Amino acid sequence: MPLLAGRMAALGTENAFKLGEDIQICLDRGLDVVKFNLGEPDSDSAPHINQVGMAAIEAGNSHYCDPAGILPLRKAISRFIGETRGLDVDPKRIVVTPGAKPPISFTLMTYVDPGDEVIYPSPGFPIYESWVKFVGAKPVPLHLEEERGFAFGPEDLDRLITDRTKVIILCSPSNPTGGVLSEEELRGVAGVIRERCGPDVRVYADEIYEKILFDGAAHHSIACEEGMEARTILASGHSKSYAMTGWRLGWAALPTAAEAKIFKQLNINIVSCVPPFVQEAGREAYENPESQRVVDAMVAQFQRRRDWIVPALNAVPGMRCQNPKGAFYVFPNIAGVCEALGVIDAHAAMAPAARARTSPSGMFQMFLLYRYGVATMDRNSFGSIGAEGQHYLRLSIATSMANCHEGVARIERAAVDRDGFARFLEEEKLWG
Numbered sequence: 489m490p491l492l493a494g495r496m497a498a499l500g501t502e503n504a505f506k507l508g509e510d511i512q513i514c515l516d517r518g519l520d521v522v523k524f525n526l527g528e529p530d531s532d533s534a535p536h537i538n539q540v541g542m543a544a545i546e547a548g549n550s551h552y553c554d555p556a557g558i559l560p561l562r563k564a565i566s567r568f569i570g571e572t573r574g575l576d577v578d579p580k581r582i583v584v585t586p587g588a589k590p591p592i593s594f595t596l597m598t599y600v601d602p603g604d605e606v607i608y609p610s611p612g613f614p615i616y617e618s619w620v621k622f623v624g625a626k627p628v629p630l631h632l633e634e635e636r637g638f639a640f641g642p643e644d645l646d647r648l649i650t651d652r653t654k655v656i657i658l659c660s661p662s663n664p665t666g667g668v669l670s671e672e673e674l675r676g677v678a679g680v681i682r683e684r685c686g687p688d689v690r691v692y693a694d695e696i697y698e699k700i701l702f703d704g705a706a707h708h709s710i711a712c713e714e715g716m717e718a719r720t721i722l723a724s725g726h727s728k729s730y731a732m733t734g735w736r737l738g739w740a741a742l743p744t745a746a747e748a749k750i751f752k753q754l755n756i757n758i759v760s761c762v763p764p765f766v767q768e769a770g771r772e773a774y775e776n777p778e779s780q781r782v783v784d785a786m787v788a789q790f791q792r793r794r795d796w797i798v799p800a801l802n803a804v805p806g807m808r809c810q811n812p813k814g815a816f817y818v819f820p821n822i823a824g825v826c827e828a829l830g831v832i833d834a835h836a837a838m839a840p841a842a843r844a845r846t847s848p849s850g851m852f853q854m855f856l857l858y859r860y861g862v863a864t865m866d867r868n869s870f871g872s873i874g875a876e877g878q879h880y881l882r883l884s885i886a887t888s889m890a891n892c893h894e895g896v897a898r899i900e901r902a903a904v905d906r907d908g909f910a911r912f913l914e915e916e917k918l919w920g
């Protein structure tokens with residue numbers, strides 16, 4: 489009898505967490521590493537939020553609480569959804585979760601049977617593909633094209649919908665591309681869903697980057713389109729907007745109170761509840777107007793970095809970088825660099841087992857890290873099904889301008905170091 493259950497082979501991961509091991513090896517060798525890999529704001533949570541959390545602990549608010557989330561926070565979320573989307577969501581339809589990640593697995597466990605089809609963006613947050621496979625569903629990646637600003641239109645979705653489609657995952661603003669779906673695109677997408685899908689097909693709207701939009705753009709949600717509130721699991725949280733990644737606070741607004749009860753039951757089975765003092769701090773984040781001032785300053789800083797780094801990356805021979813409209817990532821196309829350094833040929837020449845362990849962008853990612861001390865994420869870290877021939881890196885701009893300058897200077901040198909790449913392959917043998 490094998491040690492591990494068969495299903496574990498299907499579980500994927502988020503490489504942004506795994507890369508830490510390689511970074512540590514480089515640090516131990518004395519390399520200083522510029523980190524563009526982390527998907528979290530480089531600021532700390534704001535003092536007015538911290539104080540409420542600490543006061544709640546000191547007041548003894550350190551016990552189990554309502555597994556659906558404390559009512560004052562669910563009411564605050566309901567008001568927040570009203571203000572930002574004009575929807576009137578009963579707090580009974582809201583479930584508070586430890587971060588915005590759990591609602592992804594909750595959705596797949598709740599609605600999807602083995603063999604059902606799930607449409608999700610690729611490149612996209614890797615946990616979508618991981619859980620789609622884990623529940624035995626058929627992954628149906630919706631490939632986002634660089635030429636279209638990593639957005640997609642109703643016709644692209646229309647092509648993928650079948651009578652087995654059960655869940656459609658959307659993420660705007662997007663990790664990793666920074667693409668944003670316009671109101672018009674969302675309207676078209678909603679039209680296709682209404683036309684092609686039965687009322688039991690669910691849309692998962694991952695709106696965790698809702699507050700991080702550039703050039704004064706406003707956030708639009710699919711849930712606001714005609715007939716969509718009744719089909720949409722709207723998920724967001726505090727991690728990105730309020731720089732609260734380590735607090736672990738997110739939420740989902742479900743189409744019905746009955747569905748919310750299932751999410752609550754999943755909380756009971758897995759985490760019991762989100763710590764009440766964390767939830768008090770999260771309530772404060774929504775209710776104190778100071779939060780928006782902090783968010784505005786953070787977004788302005790991300791925008792300044794974007795405005796510097798996009799032209800700088802476009803000036804690197806063989807790189808092409810779109811201007812992201814939101815989130816805090818840039819996603820340059822590195823096909824030209826991979827070609828010039830011989831990465832694509834080197835990948836093609838690998839033994840099959842080694843080749844399957846990496847990709848050209850993964851090889852350039854490791855060359856950058858091990859030889860130039862620049863940590864980035866590769867294309868395949870954002871869903872690998874059908875990603876062959878796509879050569880991209882994700883760089884998080886949630887890092888100082890000084891790091892941006894230093895990191896891009898190193899990337900420029902690496903992008904023309906053909907001999908260095910050949911030596912790196914010889915010396916490191918990372919893929920066997």
Ligand SMILES: Cc1ncc(COP(=O)(O)O)c(C=O)c1O
Nearest residue numbers: 527587588589613663696727738
């Ligand atoms: C698109 C997307 N959804 C969900 C999450 C998870 O967020 P949290 O840290 O709140 O669980 C992330 C985090 O990187 C993300 O990028």
